Amino acid sequence: MIEQQKLITKNWFEELRNQTIDIFQDIENSNSKSLKKNKFSYKKWKRKSSGVQDHGGGTMGIMYGDIFEKVGVNVSTVHGKFSSKFKQQIPGTDKSGKFWASGISVVAHMNSPFIPSFHFNTRYIVTENSWFGGGMDMTPSFKNLKNKNTLHQNLKKMCDAHSKGYYNKFSKECDKYFYLPHRKETRGDGGIFFDRLNSKKFEKDFEFVKDTGKSFIDIVPQIIIQNIKKKWTKNDKIKQKIKRGRYAEFNLLYDRGTRFGLETDGNIDAILMSMPPEAIWK
Amino acid sequence: MIEQQKLITKNWFEELRNQTIDIFQDIENSNSKSLKKNKFSYKKWKRKSSGVQDHGGGTMGIMYGDIFEKVGVNVSTVHGKFSSKFKQQIPGTDKSGKFWASGISVVAHMNSPFIPSFHFNTRYIVTENSWFGGGMDMTPSFKNLKNKNTLHQNLKKMCDAHSKGYYNKFSKECDKYFYLPHRKETRGDGGIFFDRLNSKKFEKDFEFVKDTGKSFIDIVPQIIIQNIKKKWTKNDKIKQKIKRGRYAEFNLLYDRGTRFGLETDGNIDAILMSMPPEAIWK
Numbered sequence: 001m002i003e004q005q006k007l008i009t010k011n012w013f014e015e016l017r018n019q020t021i022d023i024f025q026d027i028e029n030s031n032s033k034s035l036k037k038n039k040f041s042y043k044k045w046k047r048k049s050s051g052v053q054d055h056g057g058g059t060m061g062i063m064y065g066d067i068f069e070k071v072g073v074n075v076s077t078v079h080g081k082f083s084s085k086f087k088q089q090i091p092g093t094d095k096s097g098k099f100w101a102s103g104i105s106v107v108a109h110m111n112s113p114f115i116p117s118f119h120f121n122t123r124y125i126v127t128e129n130s131w132f133g134g135g136m137d138m139t140p141s142f143k144n145l146k147n148k149n150t151l152h153q154n155l156k157k158m159c160d161a162h163s164k165g166y167y168n169k170f171s172k173e174c175d176k177y178f179y180l181p182h183r184k185e186t187r188g189d190g191g192i193f194f195d196r197l198n199s200k201k202f203e204k205d206f207e208f209v210k211d212t213g214k215s216f217i218d219i220v221p222q223i224i225i226q227n228i229k230k231k232w233t234k235n236d237k238i239k240q241k242i243k244r245g246r247y248a249e250f251n252l253l254y255d256r257g258t259r260f261g262l263e264t265d266g267n268i269d270a271i272l273m274s275m276p277p278e279a280i281w282k
Numbered sequence: 283m284i285e286q287q288k289l290i291t292k293n294w295f296e297e298l299r300n301q302t303i304d305i306f307q308d309i310e311n312s313n314s315k316s317l318k319k320n321k322f323s324y325k326k327w328k329r330k331s332s333g334v335q336d337h338g339g340g341t342m343g344i345m346y347g348d349i350f351e352k353v354g355v356n357v358s359t360v361h362g363k364f365s366s367k368f369k370q371q372i373p374g375t376d377k378s379g380k381f382w383a384s385g386i387s388v389v390a391h392m393n394s395p396f397i398p399s400f401h402f403n404t405r406y407i408v409t410e411n412s413w414f415g416g417g418m419d420m421t422p423s424f425k426n427l428k429n430k431n432t433l434h435q436n437l438k439k440m441c442d443a444h445s446k447g448y449y450n451k452f453s454k455e456c457d458k459y460f461y462l463p464h465r466k467e468t469r470g471d472g473g474i475f476f477d478r479l480n481s482k483k484f485e486k487d488f489e490f491v492k493d494t495g496k497s498f499i500d501i502v503p504q505i506i507i508q509n510i511k512k513k514w515t516k517n518d519k520i521k522q523k524i525k526r527g528r529y530a531e532f533n534l535l536y537d538r539g540t541r542f543g544l545e546t547d548g549n550i551d552a553i554l555m556s557m558p559p560e561a562i563w564k
Contacts, residue, residue: 070563182544182553245557252534253544262464262535271464272563275527281352281557 002126005202006100009124010077012206013104016122016213017075020106021061023217024073028065031228038065040073045267047078055080060270064277067224069111072273077102086263091196092129100126103134104213105257107274108220113240114230116140116147116188116223117247119274120216121257122209130202132209133195135170136216137178138223139188139247141240147223148189154222155192158215162208170194180250187250244276251275284408287484288382291406292359294488295386298404298495299357302388303343305499306355310347313510320347322355327549329360337362342552346559349506351393354555359384373478374411382408385416386495387539389556390502395522396512398422398429398470398505399529401556402498403539404491412484414491415477417452418498419460420505421470421529423522429505430471436504437474440497444490452476462532469532526558533557 021040028038046057058076065071079100087093103123110117122134138151152171159167174193179186192212197205251258251274261271303322310320328339340358347353361382369375385405392399404416420433434453441449456475461468474494479487533540533556543553 182550241560248530248561248563249534249554252531268464272531275563277563278523279530279561279563281530281554281559281561 002130005130005206006102006124006126009206009209010102012210012213013075013077013102013122013124016210016217017059017061017073017104020073020104020217023221024063024068024071024108027221027224028063028067032066034066038063038068043269045270047076047080047267048265058267058270060267060273062273066111067115067228069109070277071106071108073104073106074270074273075102075104076267076270090127091131092127095128098127105274106216109244109276110224112227112230113141113232113236114144114227116144117244117276118216118220118223119191120213122212124209129198131196131198132205133197134209134212135174135191135193136212136219137174137188137191137193139243141243142236144227146226150222150226151189151191151219154215154219158211159192162204162211166194166208167192178250180246180254182253183246183249185246187246238280241276241278241280242282244279245281247276248279284412287412287488288384288406288408291488291491292384294492294495295357295359295384295404295406298492298499299341299343299355299386302355302386302499305503306345306350306353306390309503309506310345310349314348316348320345320350325551327552329358329362329549330547340549340552342549342555344555348393349397349510351391352559353388353390355386355388356552356555357384357386358552372409373413374409377410380409387556388498391526391558392506394509394512395423395514395518396426396509398426399526399558400498400502400505401473402495404494406491411480413478413480414487415479416491416494417456417473417475418494418501419456419470419473419475421525423525424518426509428508432504432508433471433473433501436497436501440493441474444486444493448476448490449474460532462528462536464535465528465531467528469528520562523558523560523562524564526561527563529558530561 025039032038040061040063043060044057047055056078058074061073063071082090082093082097082099087097101123103121105121108118117139120136122132124132140147156167159170170192171190174190175186177193178188178190199205258271307321314320322343322345325342326339329337338360340356343355345353364372364375364379364381369379383405385403387403390400399421402418406414422429438449441452452474453472456472457468459475460470460472481487540553
């Protein structure tokens with residue numbers, strides 16, 4: 001049974017990757033003024049480990065465009081054994097320490113300072129336990145209540161269809177997670193964030209994870225369209241790059257995924273794909 | 283006696299700050315093609331703490347120029363009590379946990395991709411023990427053996443005048459410290475780095491610390507002059523900004539001073555003054 005769950009989650013993450021890329025390329029090329037078509041390029045990587053057997057790997061997809069200044073869409077499916085150091089932090093690793101993990105992660109840094117950055121991730125982890133994690137959040141360079149409402153109203157509606165408590169719980173977890181204590185600032189407008197999701201009903205949890213992904217590729221185009229016609233000045237762009245400095249600070253100082261990846265010899269390019277294309281520190 | 287040592291070290295760090303700023307402003311304005319004079323601007327800050335009494339503070343100096351794209355020169359003198367968490371990491375804090383610390387730190391990010399970034403810091407720390415720490419290192423965007431030799435030959439000569447073992451020991455410590463394990467890269471060309479320096483002869487150690495500072499303001503102009511006439515392309519500048527991304531990664535992921543500052547509620551602007559003005563992640 002768990003083997004089938006691994007297969008269908010992995011397949012879904014890959015299907016969602018394909019859908020995301022189709023939608024993003026379509027937005028890019030129907031709005032870009034340049035003649036050449038911008039496309040994702042791909043790079044496969046294999047997880048290196050001291051053992052001999054296959055430890056899985058992933059595919060990075062990245063596009064540099066006129067609308068999407070830099071957008072990465074990664075899928076990976078890896079397996080192996082946690083070191084004794086990491087075992088302590090991960091549930092269900094008391095006996096063998098074996099794990100399997102599959103997921104998709106997306107980070108979009110937009111060219112327009114008036115379109116927020118978007119981040120999305122969902123994953124399925126199997127040890128002696130199994131659970132889903134993920135979420136999405138949005139980081140604007142300029143406050144915009146309409147965008148924030150679009151994000152949160154859509155997320156609330158999606159969450160409510162699954163469980164009345166989800167939106168409240170997961171949006172609070174998002175605010176708590178995406179916080180820069182040294183700046184006393186939130187990273188952005190929040191969103192939803194969940195981890196260790198296991199209601200003991202795999203199908204129910206998986207449906208929620210799928211809907212989180214579907215919401216992401218529904219919300220992002222809405223917010224892009226709301227702002228795509230706005231002109232910006234050189235100074236707006238500088239402000240965006242300063243905000244991106246905060247994004248870099250969060251990822252390197254606090255993001256658990258980044259730290260986890262770096263400390264477990266993950267693929268550097270895939271881990272740091274989330275970094276902004278250009279950042280400024282004044 | 284310790285009170286007099288505090289006073290003379292603090293005075294030296296401030297004197298060195300003044301000398302550094304004079305030299306850097308002079309380099310900037312004798313080489314810049316713009317008509318306006320570029321100057322350091324200053325911002326004083328006070329160390330906030332829960333107590334009522336004075337906890338010291340510092341002065342940040344920063345200049346944005348044509349030769350020095352962004353250069354910060356900070357002095358600070360602070361005192362207080364370490365939290366029980368930090369006590370464990372700091373020698374001589376078993377009894378009261380009281381500390382006093384004074385220092386100067388300089389980070390110069392240059393406009394020309396052919397002039398390396400320079401970093402320098404010296405400090406005197408007093409708990410129930412007392413010691414000096416500091417060093418300097420250099421981060422080029424492009425390999426240049428002449429620059430590297432200028433740095434190391436000058437440092438070796440300076441170290442050798444104090445103790446035959448210093449250069450070997452402190453340059454190794456520098457290479458070990460300024461290393462990015464996730465990139466399997468050194469930060470740059472190295473330099474010297476020392477900590478917990480206490481030979482039981484205050485005067486001897488202080489002379490070494492002073493000479494480290496004097497070397498810094500002697501070496502930097504030499505390396506600038508060696509490269510200032512070189513023209514660069516847009517692509518060279520992009521490569522420099524990518525290298526600066528590594529600099530940002532090091533500071534946020536590994537630098538003990540940055541982490542220490544952020545975790546002890548230090549002054550954010552002073553702590554992050556070391557960040558590059560513009561960085562790129564591809």
